[in-house]
């Protein structure tokens with residue numbers, strides 16, 4: 001039985017998929033060895049939004065922008081409201097608020113897991129401030145990533161650190177409004193190398209379960225051990241109603257933060273297939289990018305990343321569910337695999353070009369951006385761009 005979704009259903013799903021771009025991807029970034037400054041990068045949060053508006057204009061698929069505090073700090077809560085208005089005037093909305101409890105000297109031994117209660121309080125206050133900011137920006141999601149961990153066996157008590165983490169999370173959870181969510185992000189290693197306090201989905205999930213339904217897990221695709229089956233994690237979290245969203249990026253080795261879909265487009269397809277299979281396109285899961293463009297031009301790299309996520313999604317939507325189900329039920333391993341590979345091997349670029357044309361935008365976002373003259377305009381007008389915060 002052939003039950004490929006009809007093309008209009010596929011197109012409708014593609015039209016509604018929104019991919020959030022991160023403010024920090026627009027600024028200069030690098031490795032710990034060197035930040036190569038690029039001319040024309042934004043100097044202020046507003047200029048980051050100007051660039052994000054170009055990405056949305058050319059893709060039609062990137063209507064929200066994640067902020068990172070204090071990288072995008074505005075003086076007062078009024079400042080955030082004004083920034084939200086500035087975004088709206090450009091056809092954008094402000095997205096997830098990312099906390100940052102990893103760049104102060106005080107956090108050498110951790111933030112909310114630090115053995116010193118005064119440091120824990122400082123970190124907690126920052127997380128609560130982030131919820132205040134969400135109130136001002138209208139953001140739904142608070143994204144929490146902790147660099148907390150230890151480098152040496154015995155350095156601190158692993159169990160006590162979990163207790164401290166749980167306590168801080170519970171306080172922040174209580175502060176959330178009815179329509180706000182807490183997304184807990186995990187990472188196997190870096191900057192700590194012996195233990196991370198939230199190293200994996202299981203730890204994040206255990207805390208989320210205790211907290212309640214507004215707490216969800218976020219999967220950063222660069223945060224696993226090599227060879228980890230990320231799509232399995234995605235499938236499981238969706239099944240449990242705990243997939244809050246993604247930080248998409250790709251990697252060859254560790255947390256490389258390269259363009260989503262660049263290193264392993266097949267993995268991105270497998271992830272998106274589980275998203276489609278598990279209802280994740282409609283579950284409220286946030287499709288965010290979290291990446292840095294150290295050597296390539298930033299705006300077109302972000303456009304390319306958005307397109308890569310769209311292409312993986314289109315292929316996943318094209319999987320013939322009926323044929324797959326039949327092959328699986330018959331135990332026909334090769335036929336089942338062939339159904340998936342058939343979808344993966346489809347050239348979906350003409351389909352996406354049609355979706356764009358039907359939405360009144362240029363079918364080729366990369367070419368449209370190149371022609372727009374924006375790249376030269378920002379070089380001419382912006383002098384002394386800022387670093388994203390990474391490598392600062």
Ligand code: LRH
Nearest residue numbers: 098145185220247255290
């Ligand atoms: C940590 C991380 C986390 C941070 C971002 C800048 O590696 O993925 O999401 O907030 O990078």
Ligand code: MN
Nearest residue numbers: 185220247290
């Ligand atoms: Mn991340």
Ligand code: MN
Nearest residue numbers: 220222223255
């Ligand atoms: Mn990361």
